[in-house]
Amino acid sequence: MKISTKGRYAVRLMLDIALNDSGEPVRIKDVAKRQDISDKYLEQIISILNKAGFVKSVRGPQGGYLLVRKPEEYTIGMILRLTEGSLAPVSCLEYEVNDCPRQDQCVTLEVWKRIDDAVKGVVDNITLADLIEWHHQKGDYYSI
Amino acid sequence: MKISTKGRYAVRLMLDIALNDSGEPVRIKDVAKRQDISDKYLEQIISILNKAGFVKSVRGPQGGYLLVRKPEEYTIGMILRLTEGSLAPVSCLEYEVNDCPRQDQCVTLEVWKRIDDAVKGVVDNITLADLIEWHHQKGDYYSI
DNA sequence: GAAATTCCAATCGAATTAGTAGGAATAATA
DNA sequence: TATTATTCCTACTAATTCGATTGGAATTTC
Numbered sequence: 001m002k003i004s005t006k007g008r009y010a011v012r013l014m015l016d017i018a019l020n021d022s023g024e025p026v027r028i029k030d031v032a033k034r035q036d037i038s039d040k041y042l043e044q045i046i047s048i049l050n051k052a053g054f055v056k057s058v059r060g061p062q063g064g065y066l067l068v069r070k071p072e073e074y075t076i077g078m079i080l081r082l083t084e085g086s087l088a089p090v091s092c093l094e095y096e097v098n099d100c101p102r103q104d105q106c107v108t109l110e111v112w113k114r115i116d117d118a119v120k121g122v123v124d125n126i127t128l129a130d131l132i133e134w135h136h137q138k139g140d141y142y143s144i
Numbered sequence: 145m146k147i148s149t150k151g152r153y154a155v156r157l158m159l160d161i162a163l164n165d166s167g168e169p170v171r172i173k174d175v176a177k178r179q180d181i182s183d184k185y186l187e188q189i190i191s192i193l194n195k196a197g198f199v200k201s202v203r204g205p206q207g208g209y210l211l212v213r214k215p216e217e218y219t220i221g222m223i224l225r226l227t228e229g230s231l232a233p234v235s236c237l238e239y240e241v242n243d244c245p246r247q248d249q250c251v252t253l254e255v256w257k258r259i260d261d262a263v264k265g266v267v268d269n270i271t272l273a274d275l276i277e278w279h280h281q282k283g284d285y286y287s288i
Numbered sequence: 289g290a291a292a293t294t295c296c297a298a299t300c301g302a303a304t305t306a307g308t309a310g311g312a313a314t315a316a317t318a
Numbered sequence: 319t320a321t322t323a324t325t326c327c328t329a330c331t332a333a334t335t336c337g338a339t340t341g342g343a344a345t346t347t348c
Contacts, residue, residue, distance in 0.1 A: 001145055003233045011252050041307055060315030061323040076255055089147045107278045108155050111220055118262035126255055134251045185338055204346025205292040
């Protein structure tokens with residue numbers, strides 16, 4: 001039941017870009033340094049976010065990445081699902097159609113559904129904007 | 145974010161033993177047949193449940209396994225944690241002490257905590273007795 | 289003593305994870 | 319125009335985990 005580094009890094013990556021948005025593109029190299037993550041690995045992750053239209057890229061020197069939308073328009077669920085794939089705890093909940101031959105008798109399915117709903121309830125109700133706010137609260141607390 | 149077959153099979157295994165409890169020990173071979181799971185694999189899983197004292201074994205012919213406690217005393221969380229290991233979505237939530245050097249600045253930790261709490265809220269509040277009840281409800285529905 | 293069961297340990301192929309490595313394409317700037 | 323800084327793309331890889339399979343030893347009943 002782990003969230004992979006890919007998903008976790010993607011969230012930190014998006015948050016870092018949001019926090020360091022000065023209008024100029026944010027370089028992956030800088031994010032990697034700040035977040036202490038391999039820049040080559042971050043490149044692969046940002047490429048997913050880029051292709052999905054979550055960020056836009058500027059190539060060449062002074063290049064980098066910018067968020068396409070406002071932070072409040074990205075939920076954690078969107079970012080995790082894009083990078084991790086489905087967040088469902090079992091594969092029979094991943095698609096519209098459940099073709100499991102045991103599903104009529106399957107009582108445990110109800111358990112997995114409830115877990116799924118609980119997770120969704122969390123990740124689909126937290127946005128990047130929330131993370132930014134929490135970050136500032138932490139910052140204020142530590143600067144007193 | 146998947147629950148492995150080991151954990152899922154363990155729940156089905158416990159439920160199957162509970163449903164087929166006639167006072168006589170329940171054989172793994174029969175569970176395997178009913179649940180359509182490899183009996184050799186189930187052996188490994190029941191061994192974990194046995195060592196943890198969730199079931200007791202009777203060796204030899206007419207042997208098998210029996211639940212030690214009443215179904216309402218087993219939560220799904222107990223079974224999953226035993227067989228899967230921790231259900232926490234990130235490893236820094238697994239132990240009492242979080243030794244992550246970034247934890248003071250880590251805003252995403254709050255997200256993982258909320259996911260963790262949400263999952264716990266589900267699995268720690270469903271017992272084997274609930275699954276038995278749901279099973280009978282399903283059975284009644286399909287027999288009308 | 290034969291048969292049915294649990295118990296135990298080793299092995300294994302496939303998939304996944306978490307990256308590394310190397311360089312091509314692009315664009316700003318000197 | 320040459321240099322340099324960046325994104326972009328593809329391939330590879332080492333380690334781990336997953337989901338078993340295999341083979342047999344120990345125990346107990348009949």
